[in-house]
Amino acid sequence: MSTFTKFKNAYFAFLEAIVVFLVIALAIVVTLGFVTRYLGSPLSWYDELAAALLAWVTYYGTALAAAKGAHITCPSVLNMCPPAIRVPIALLAEAITIGFFVFLGLASYQVMLILEGVGMVSLPGVSMQLVHSAIPVAAVLFIIAELLRLPDVIKSARGRGFIDHELEEAGIDAEEVASVSTHQRG
Secondary structure (H helix, E strand, C coil): CCHHHHHHHHHHHHHHHHHHHHHHHHHHHHHHHHHHHHCCCCCCCHHHHHHHHHHHHHHHHHHHHHHHCCCCCCHHHHHHCCHHHHHHHHHHHHHHHHHHHHHHHHHHHHHHHHCCCCECCCCCCCEHHHHHCHHHHHHHHHHHHHHHHHHHHHHHHHCCCCCCHHHHHCCCCHHHHHHHHHHHHC
């Protein structure tokens, strides 16, 4: 196994660990909030903390989805293209996606700077900069995941095409759909 593959696998495992930790933390906070509310002594801070953790799960989960190639794409459209133009189109799509996350990371970093000295309402000791740090950090993690997947994207674009995870989850054979569309074009 190459050093690149080892690094990529370790990076993807790192993203999975972050998301699992955040999901467990969110489950604990929500359960604690439910139990204390049920017992008649609700915690004043659990709603705000749960909302922040949900945002963190969302953003870090996006980076994990990028690592697995499961973010929003149109693999069926790409697969309909002949391999000669599939590679440039796939690379353009990757460049646009990475460009968006560069913009998101920079814009959210500027928002973090504006939030200096502001704390959460129910937990004033917790900085809103920390809460909002998930966005620029996850944007960087997303970009790294996309760059690590780039060789696989190029290989898929040159080869048989991309796996359509939505069709796969629906139990539809993507190769059968592709062969039907090829016959209809021909």
